[in-house]
Amino acid sequence: MTNFIECIAPSNIALVKYWGKKDIQIPQNPSLSFTLSESVTRTKVLFEKGKGNTEFLFEGKHAPNFETKISTFRTLWENKYPSLKNYDLKIESQNSFPHSAGIASSASSMASLSLCFSELLKNEGILDLDKNSFLENASSFARLGSGSACRSLYGGVVTWGQWREGTSDEYATEIPELSKKWSSWGDAILLVSSKEKPVSSRQGHALMMDHPYAESRFSNARNRLTELYKVMLEEDLLKFCEIVETEALELHGLMMNSNPSFILMKPESLAIIEKVRAFRIETKIPACFTLDAGPNIHLLYPLEKKAEIKDFVNNELSPLLEEGKWIDDKVGMGPEVFGAK
């Protein structure tokens, strides 16, 4: 095969979390995230006219678990664009971060795959949309692969879920007025554990169905999003830190209150949380933590304070990290397409 499309899509970190869904991957509440820059998936799709075969290589090797997911994803596209059935595809994917780092890769991988499929269909004259609709369509397909992936189609500050004009439950949109103000933020991803999680995000979402706090959670998240938006617009950094931390702890509180209950934080996660709060009080640097559905901590901070944060991580947090590892990430510009041929 000589024709190919290659793209990279970044991971993202939610500040207001998507936790609970209905219908076909429709979020119970709107979410808001920073798109990252260094934690990315690079996907290359080689294609030629053929019988509709799919071959998938993850980091150079066949990965049967992923293959099923990719085939299901391909079928979704074929349902809307039947001509895709006339192509053989060889898909090669790799992450910039170690597979075992315990970093969620579904967002970056489904986003990069969705973008590659969109570009392929555009190149072959099957898809003809203006730039905005093209991205909305790609974001909407990424959502079907993994909810949070739909936010990775855009750079900066991104929202998914209906709350203000131009937002949608089906795809994400950038919030340009916030991207402008928040593009210089760092995310030190502190790796606490790379072990497989006892409960997947998918299972966690399902447990929100008859969660005792479901209704109050969904309305809290909605209100928190409006509050966070305002605080981010005003650049009230300390209030920003408070809201982001409350939201992360609420997510983990919901897990503890689920039936069955589960805990994804580790003792080290909690120790880091306490140290981050003490650091903020002591130094007055507006750095705060958030967590995804896992034990790792994302330490968010203004990049101008990078030297202080590096010292803090290396001197105080490093012993709490798995092999002292952390990823030096920051807010990024969104996905890139290159090497289309």
Ligand code: DP6
């Ligand atoms: C806690 O997007 O991984 O990271 O749609 O089932 O694939 P699926 O779930 P996923 O859930 C992400 C949950 C979260 C919050 C967030 O990113 O908004």
